[in-house]
Amino acid sequence: MRQCSKIIVYKWFQIENNEISIIVNPWYPNGNSNILVEQPTYSGILRILNAENINTIGIERDTGGINLETLEAIFRSGNIKFFYLMPRFQNPTGLSYTKEQKMDIIKLAARYNIYIVEDDYLADLETDTKNDSLFTMSQMSNVIYIRSFSKSFLPGVRIASVILPQLLINDFLRYKKLCDIGNSTLNQAALQLFINSGMLERHYKVIRKEYESRMAEMKKFTGVVSTLGFDLYTPDTGFFSYLVLPKGISSNKLTGLLKSNNTYLAGTEDMFLPCFFKDNSLRISICSLDKNTIEQSIVLTFQRIEKVMNSAIKNNMQHEEIYIQ
Numbered sequence: 001m002r003q004c005s006k007i008i009v010y011k012w013f014q015i016e017n018n019e020i021s022i023i024v025n026p027w028y029p030n031g032n033s034n035i036l037v038e039q040p041t042y043s044g045i046l047r048i049l050n051a052e053n054i055n056t057i058g059i060e061r062d063t064g065g066i067n068l069e070t071l072e073a074i075f076r077s078g079n080i081k082f083f084y085l086m087p088r089f090q091n092p093t094g095l096s097y098t099k100e101q102k103m104d105i106i107k108l109a110a111r112y113n114i115y116i117v118e119d120d121y122l123a124d125l126e127t128d129t130k131n132d133s134l135f136t137m138s139q140m141s142n143v144i145y146i147r148s149f150s151k152s153f154l155p156g157v158r159i160a161s162v163i164l165p166q167l168l169i170n171d172f173l174r175y176k177k178l179c180d181i182g183n184s185t186l187n188q189a190a191l192q193l194f195i196n197s198g199m200l201e202r203h204y205k206v207i208r209k210e211y212e213s214r215m216a217e218m219k220k221f222t223g224v225v226s227t228l229g230f231d232l233y234t235p236d237t238g239f240f241s242y243l244v245l246p247k248g249i250s251s252n253k254l255t256g257l258l259k260s261n262n263t264y265l266a267g268t269e270d271m272f273l274p275c276f277f278k279d280n281s282l283r284i285s286i287c288s289l290d291k292n293t294i295e296q297s298i299v300l301t302f303q304r305i306e307k308v309m310n311s312a313i314k315n316n317m318q319h320e321e322i323y324i325q
Helices: 016-024 043-051 068-077 099-111 166-179 185-197 199-219 222-226 251-259 291-314
Strands: 005-007 034-039 056-060 080-085 115-119 143-148 160-165 231-233 240-244 281-285
Touching (some): 016 115, 016 166, 034 043, 043 056, 056 068, 068 080, 080 099, 160 166, 199 291, 222 231, 251 281, 251 291
Parallel strands (some): 080 115
Antiparallel strands (some): 005 160, 240 281
């Protein structure tokens, strides 16, 4: 018999990582102990799992999604408690699963009695009304749904919510009380006012158009970037584009050289388990750029990247400077 899930509407959290760290700890009915994560994935979950000394298994995610045969093999023999994933606008890649891929993941998790922790942190930017969450698509009781309000409502508020299967609610609330005594009622009241008045939905309509417009601007540079030997993956909306460097180029070394040229790009090393790390990718965030400044910023960035690479090659410093050894 299916057990219903329950929305913890009276327990919104001030620190967004809190709900993830709490979900890591409770006892799960499947009795398993390992946690599976996409590679790369959100750095916060890796920091939490490392701090809790929890054995973590990775599965590679690329532009085509994940390998379902590999996923099934891990589910079958990996002693997996839950699979943490971001089905849409993943951090850091910005990629999303197709409807078919999401359904395949749901079916495999149900077959092997694996919980899914769905981090839907940018759900409110979704422009496709038919693109449902795993939780909505699922007919089982082991999908845990997390969503954030801070990314789309107000960053300083740091509020998130979670939908839990009935079996996990008591454990979750017990750990919640251990993590913090209470949350700011002022922030919660402000959010409630926005929801009840309809202002939040009107706000969402504005920011959906805004970020869709920003990403459309970013997509214009896909061809320009490819002439440098780079691959730029840009979703239809969201916060992030994912830049894959030419074979052999070290993103860590490149970002170091760019920093000396007053250009700051974030590497992705902290988003990988050590055994999965590929030193060839960068995350580009357009959060602080509007449509009018994206072109200037991106053009300047890639001009400096090209300059740094050419300089290193010209001076025969590639092995010391930008290439993976």
